[in-house]
Amino acid sequence: MSRYLILLPAPEAEWANLPPEVHEKGMASHGQFHKDLAEGGHTLVLGHPLEPSAQATSMRPDGAGGALVTAGPFTESAEQIVGFYLVETDDEAGLRKACEEFSARGELIEFRKLAE
Numbered sequence: 001m002s003r004y005l006i007l008l009p010a011p012e013a014e015w016a017n018l019p020p021e022v023h024e025k026g027m028a029s030h031g032q033f034h035k036d037l038a039e040g041g042h043t044l045v046l047g048h049p050l051e052p053s054a055q056a057t058s059m060r061p062d063g064a065g066g067a068l069v070t071a072g073p074f075t076e077s078a079e080q081i082v083g084f085y086l087v088e089t090d091d092e093a094g095l096r097k098a099c100e101e102f103s104a105r106g107e108l109i110e111f112r113k114l115a116e
Helices: 013-015 022-040 092-104
Strands: 002-012 043-049 055-061 066-069 080-089 109-112
Touching: 002 092, 013 055, 013 080, 022 043, 022 092, 080 092, 092 109
Parallel strands: none
Antiparallel strands: 002 080, 002 109, 043 080, 055 066
């Protein structure tokens, strides 16, 4: 069985300012995605939203054998990863189809297979 990471990038500033009905539509889309995964025989191992990127901590080599630790995201980008799903399945084509349907409902996703 293979595992896939489905990343959920989004423009955080815009997302925070959307009206409640748009958030409700998004939650319904995620609920449908959960149903589609189960009906397709895919195992949702873990899925969760992430705290805002402003609360992230970036760590990178300082070039002297230590680490440079800074508050906030590592990259400056309009989109940040706001959540993820870890899915296990033997049916990559079926999972891709469920992800395409999820995306067609307005969700931006990045589909990645975990290296074996």
